[in-house]
């Protein structure tokens with residue numbers, strides 16, 4: 404079999420950026436980690452004591468999906484679950500995406516180029532930038548790097564305080580792990596490590612609500628990974644009309660535990676979007692924006 408240089412290059416980048424939450428690479432939790440996780444769980448439960456009491460008495464008036472989430476986070480979260488969250492910021496990876504998610508992203512990016520869907524690529528919610536690094540690598544290796552840009556959009560100061568109760572409880576846990584705060588300089592350094600910090604990489608720092616409504620351009624691929632309801636809805640509202648026909652909309656957090664799930668469902672209902680969702684794993688989904696009457 405002939406050596407496929409393009410595939411080998413992208414495999415290398417993918418392996419380099421990946422592995423953030425891979426269970427395989429996780430050593431067992433130490434006693435200190437578990438003690439820290441238990442202490443955090445106690446603090447979060449104390450902070451949401453009213454909700455914990457109401458949950459136990461079945462008196463919280465919320466949709467069943469939200470109640471399931473809250474029961475999981477506030478009543479049933481084990482020390483190992485919390486310890487895993489606390490490890491999120493370990494410096495071993497530039498993305499939280501696992502191998503399947505990265506392979507799927509790479510395939511979407513390649514298809515967008517092969518199918519000549521007009522526009523740039525963008526990720527809203529980038530953390531250390533790994534998914535964007537892979538997206539830029541695909542553009543460059545397929546010879547599209549001078550015609551298409553990769554937009555890296557983030558507060559570069561971590562997650563904002565969310566409004567919904569379930570998001571707020573999850574945030575109370577994530578805050579202890581730094582709320583995904585990574586500076587713009589650190590993300591730029593990560594691009595540079597792979598030789599990919601070039602003029603086609605554009606950074607859009609700030610809160611989505613401040614930056615995205617003013618963004619001008621066209622997108623062939625939009626990846627949303629901002630977790631919360633408001634972050635996701637704002638991004639869809641600001642950018643959906645800028646995605647070309649045939650473009651890819653990838654939602655990282657399409658899981659009932661995370662506010663993004665309701666945001667996507669509400670947006671699709673509001674805009675009457677029926678393009679089929681493709682499931683990548685138990686969280687990530689994407690759809691292609693098909694022209695009317697397709």
Ligand SMILES: C[S@@+](CC[C@H](N)C(=O)[O-])C[C@H]1O[C@@H](n2cnc3c(N)ncnc32)[C@H](O)[C@@H]1O
Nearest residue numbers: 498499528529530558561562610611628629634
């Ligand atoms: C789960 S992390 C993203 C993970 C990343 N895509 C990866 O490949 O590992 C969520 C990111 O969204 C950003 N974020 C969430 N809501 C935001 C908002 N409203 N404005 C700006 N950044 C936001 C956070 O700063 C954080 O970096």
